[in-house]
Amino acid sequence: MIASPKGGVVSESTRYAVLGLLARRPTHGYALVEQIRRWPLDPVLVPTGSSIYKALRRLSHEQLIEPLDSGPGRGAGSAWQDDVRCDGRGRAALRGMAPTAADDL
Structure with a gap:
């Protein structure tokens, strides 16, 4: 379990699943x-x-995901309505979590 920046905890499996899907x-x-x-x-x-x-907040705080384009009048990641993606650091972290599963990303 990892503490979330705004309280609460995020399981490693949830974090891994979210990062993997975004990759x-x-x-x-x-x-x-x-x-x-x-x-x-x-x-x-x-x-x-x-x-x-x-998990999204935590991954964003860790700079492993980033917003694609917030568009006019929308804040980046506002209520997570904007699309986000796994960036290079996120892919590296994902490979570290499960090297063989990340090979096909």
Whole structure:
């Protein structure tokens, strides 16, 4: 478990899942929540939406993800409505977490 910048903790598995999904395709927070909820897992193992958003905040704080383009009138990462992506540092961190799984990214 890792402390989130605004309190709470984020499990390593949630952090890894979010970073891995963003390494495959840029997206926004709500889409990540919906995608992870569709995984065929026991409901006890599926991270909550708040855990996913905490992971996004943590990854952003660590500078492992970055906003793509906030567009006019929208703040970067405002409520995670803007698309974010895994940057070079994020890909390196992902390879460190699971070197063989990151080979196809």
